[in-house]
Amino acid sequence: MDKSPVLVTGGAGFIGSNLVDLLLAHGHSVRILDNLSTGKQANLPSHPRVEFIKGDVADVQLVRRAVQGCQAVVHLAAVASVQASVEDPVGTHQSNLVGTLNICEAMREAGIRRVVFASSAAVYGNNGDGEAIDEETPKAPLTPYAADKLASEHYLDFYRRQHGLEPVVFRFFNIYGPRQDPSSPYSGVISIFTERALKRQPITVFGDGEQTRDFLYVGDLVELLGQALKQEEIDVGAINVGLNRATSLNQLLAAIGDVVGELPPVSYQAARSGDIRHSRADNARLLQRYRLPNPVTGMREGLARLLER
Ligand code: NAD
Ligand code: UD1
Known part of the structure; x- marks a missing residue:
């Protein structure tokens, strides 16, 4: 090597x-x-x-x-x-x-x-x-x-x-996944939502939650x-x-709720400017x-691994 x-x-x-x-x-x-x-x-x-x-x-x-x-x-x-x-x-x-x-x-x-x-x-x-x-x-x-x-x-x-x-x-x-920093409001949505769910702090969704990623x-x-x-x-x-695979923020919240047990209060605010509505890869x-791992890590398993740490 x-x-x-x-x-x-x-x-x-x-x-x-x-x-x-x-x-x-x-x-x-x-x-x-x-x-x-x-x-x-x-x-x-x-x-x-x-x-x-x-x-x-x-x-x-x-x-x-x-x-x-x-x-x-x-x-x-x-x-x-x-x-x-x-x-x-x-x-x-x-x-x-x-x-x-x-x-x-x-x-x-x-x-x-x-x-x-x-x-x-x-x-x-x-x-x-x-x-x-x-x-x-x-x-x-x-x-x-x-x-x-x-x-x-x-x-x-x-x-x-x-x-x-x-x-x-x-x-x-x-x-x-692990090490995505939840402390900034600009961080990735999954790190923010899971951290807030664990700490029982309110969650803010920008838009109607039907945007997908x-x-x-x-x-x-x-x-x-x-x-x-x-x-x-x-x-x-x-x-x-x-x-x-498209997952809406509302579906994501439901999955986090399943893994954590119960969700804190969720409020909906105006969508962020420049925010993309739907994003799914062909x-x-x-x-x-390239070879993706077989099987790839599903959302619930990925959330569980993230919450383990
Ligand atoms: P991150 O913020 O955790 O990582 C970025 C790293 O770059 C940080 O360690 C930061 O300190 C460092 N950095 C920033 N500006 C720098 C500079 N001027 N000089 C030296 N270091 C600098 O974010 P991430 O999610 O790990 O993102 C990594 C890369 O992947 C970025 O280029 C990002 O745009 C890209 N990306 C991320 C995602 C995602 O969903 N996380 C999606 C698409 C593309
Ligand atoms: C993310 C990445 C970006 C990448 C892009 C590729 C981060 C921080 N951003 O951007 O680097 O290029 O994917 O697709 O990793 N949201 C809420 N509440 C919150 C936080 C976010 O509703 O507290 C919403 C956002 O408005 C957005 C969605 O969640 O609609 C996803 O946001 P975010 O995780 O920041 O990702 P992208 O903007 O898609």
């Missing part, structure tokens, strides 16, 4: 730290670049094969140093909240677009080719209309978050054509990220990462090229 480290940007965050665990279990060395804006060092094991660099992907000199000697990069560092990007488009852009460009440029300089990138279903905007969305669905980024993810995809493709980078671009749908358990996602590092040949273009392309 190649002993040189895999660089995981955003590795102290929710998805990143779950990926670090998987890479270590597979025998890799891991270097992490994270500014700890939402991530936590406590998410990371102290392990001889883990190296942590605190810093920003918008800092080009630091990114240059961070990629030195790495075999590949998994680029996850970003402001992950759609709502935060609506409130701070300029700050978000530094992390979400400039950061990606810095990674591309530093990889080109260092001669590193493989990069796995966390794009998002947000690039499709409201084009799903309840149907499963395939990769060719017209893009309609509704928020600074979505615009930066789509622009990042285009930059990665430029570096592929021009400089031989090997980007694997995954458009994640909604990921949930395609939720994937983080343990299943990181298996795919691990495979993307090993693929002999990359696919040109993005790949949806979801289960092709995952045919993913299933052709």
